[in-house]
Amino acid sequence: MPSRDDRSPGDDRSPGRNRPGDDELPPGPDGLPVVGNTHQFLRAGPYEFYDRLATYGDVVGYRVAWRDFCTVLHPDYVEQVLVEEADSFERFFFDEIGFEFAPEGLLMSSGEQWRRQRTLIQPAFRPDRIASYADSMAEYAERTVEGWTDGEEIALNREFSQLALEILARSLFDLDVRAGGGAEAVTRAARALDERADSRSPGAFLPDWVPTPANRRYRRSMEQFRETVDGLIERRRRAPGEYDDLLAILLDAEDESGRTMSDEEVRDQMITFLFAGHETTSLALTYAFLLLAQHDQVREKLDAEHERVLGGAAPTLADLDDLEYTETVIDEAMRLYPPAYVMFREALEDVEIGGYRVPEGTVVTLPQFRLHVDERFYDDPERFRPERWTDEFEEQLPEYAYFPFGGGPRHCIGMRFAMLELKTVLPTIAQRVDFELLSDPDPDLGAGITLQPDEDVRMRVSKR
Numbered sequence: 200m201p202s203r204d205d206r207s208p209g210d211d212r213s214p215g216r217n218r219p220g221d222d223e224l225p226p227g228p229d230g231l232p233v234v235g236n237t238h239q240f241l242r243a244g245p246y247e248f249y250d251r252l253a254t255y256g257d258v259v260g261y262r263v264a265w266r267d268f269c270t271v272l273h274p275d276y277v278e279q280v281l282v283e284e285a286d287s288f289e290r291f292f293f294d295e296i297g298f299e300f301a302p303e304g305l306l307m308s309s310g311e312q313w314r315r316q317r318t319l320i321q322p323a324f325r326p327d328r329i330a331s332y333a334d335s336m337a338e339y340a341e342r343t344v345e346g347w348t349d350g351e352e353i354a355l356n357r358e359f360s361q362l363a364l365e366i367l368a369r370s371l372f373d374l375d376v377r378a379g380g381g382a383e384a385v386t387r388a389a390r391a392l393d394e395r396a397d398s399r400s401p402g403a404f405l406p407d408w409v410p411t412p413a414n415r416r417y418r419r420s421m422e423q424f425r426e427t428v429d430g431l432i433e434r435r436r437r438a439p440g441e442y443d444d445l446l447a448i449l450l451d452a453e454d455e456s457g458r459t460m461s462d463e464e465v466r467d468q469m470i471t472f473l474f475a476g477h478e479t480t481s482l483a484l485t486y487a488f489l490l491l492a493q494h495d496q497v498r499e500k501l502d503a504e505h506e507r508v509l510g511g512a513a514p515t516l517a518d519l520d521d522l523e524y525t526e527t528v529i530d531e532a533m534r535l536y537p538p539a540y541v542m543f544r545e546a547l548e549d550v551e552i553g554g555y556r557v558p559e560g561t562v563v564t565l566p567q568f569r570l571h572v573d574e575r576f577y578d579d580p581e582r583f584r585p586e587r588w589t590d591e592f593e594e595q596l597p598e599y600a601y602f603p604f605g606g607g608p609r610h611c612i613g614m615r616f617a618m619l620e621l622k623t624v625l626p627t628i629a630q631r632v633d634f635e636l637l638s639d640p641d642p643d644l645g646a647g648i649t650l651q652p653d654e655d656v657r658m659r660v661s662k663r
């Protein structure tokens with residue numbers, strides 16, 4: 200593979216074909232072994248595939264099945280797509296997956312509907328609003344630790360998946376998933392959504408309407424979830440002002456003309472948040488502890504910060520700004536293991552990227568997991584080194600060399616919520632437990648919608 204540091208944006212490694220200005224896709228591989236089969240493409244593993252793409256430059260064209268794709272591997276082009284020319288692109292979902300989980304929700308809506316919804320929902324994620332969830336985040340993290348016995352072996356990814364769900368259910372619906380009362384439907388729906396989006400499960404990549412047992416289970420779970428949320432909506436309508444969860448806030452949200460979202464829209468937002476906010480956050484926690492278990496010096500420095508700022512107590516809102524090293528640990532973990540590891544956009548018109556014409560209809564991919572380890576921007580990019588995140592480093596780093604939460608108008612609306620959760624849960628758990636890693640330190644990663652480890656991340660719990 201050619202060295203990456205001697206290349207400039209748009210450098211064409213394949214002179215003679217697809218030169219700037221041509222009608223074809225930007226240069227890229229011909230005759231990929233995966234052509235014509237999207238399932239295999241997704242299962243082949245993203246790392247190998249993108250390594251191969253990167254040999255062609257920073258704007259790489261290829262075809263998978265009947266679709267034209269274009270990958271951009273330079274932060275300037277990521278910025279162009281997400282920010283500068285955001286209106287020329289739309290979020291892309293693989294139609295053939297048929298994963299229409301919440302058509303009226305923020306992830307899947309577009310155009311005017313999306314704009315209206317985003318304006319209505321944004322205030323619900325303001326710092327002062329989400330701050331009220333911090334206590335329950337710490338409380339649930341403590342409860343999770345209490346559930347572990349000293350010396351026990353746990354699957355960390357599963358434990359954090361459960362914890363992230365408990366936190367979401369409390370924040371979205373004021374439900375305790377351990378206590379029942381409608382919460383079973385939330386758990387089942389979250390599991391069904393995860394299974395649906397996970398390339399390792401048998402139901403993934405088959406359209407919803409194919410009557411496989413997994414699809415039937417999925418449809419049944421989503422049906423029950425919708426009924427449950429309808430019940431919760433009704434309760435909030437009967438007792439306005441009694442709830443401070445996101446559901447209540449969204450039901451009340453009005454635009455300038457006094458219009459609110461329909462119940463269906465609000466319901467689809469709940470499905471969207473359950474999907475977008477669950478595995479992402481849980482994976483960020485899993486990978487942070489996976490890395491910490493292998494880097495004693497980082498762990499010691501983290502412990503020292505926790506001792507100094509928290510002295511054994513769970514963090515409160517007032518502590519969060521002082522947990523600077525904790526934040527760099529989280530940032531560095533999401534650099535190496537971005538939970539949302541690649542984003543997709545469809546070009547709504549012909550656009551030019553790096554001197555190449557990218558035709559209307561092309562699917563542009565923006566792979567965080569590649570840009571985050573580009574040696575043009577990161578020294579020793581594969582190394583876990585939270586210390587790299589100094590102010591000076593951040594100042595000179597191109598903005599879109601690091602974008603775990605996306606960017607531009609459609610950046611993650613739950614970013615502050617997620618960071619609050621990560622900065623609250625990580626110290627709460629780290630202060631009480633040491634983990635000994637029992638599984639592969641460098642697990643294979645699967646190409647689902649999020650970056651999942653192929654095997655459970657297993658740890659032995661040692662209580663402090």
Ligand code: HEM
Pocket residue numbers: 290305306317471472475476477479480483537538539542543602603604605606608609610611612613614616617
């Ligand atoms: C570490 C945790 C998280 C990560 C890494 C993450 C990452 C992302 C990324 C990369 C996007 C942009 C996708 C794109 O533009 O194609 C996104 C969008 C979104 N995220 Fe997150 N997310 C996280 C947590 C959350 C949480 C906790 C919630 C809600 C409670 C949430 C809700 C959403 C929604 C609704 C969108 C779509 C926004 C829009 O289109 O306007 N996310 N997220």
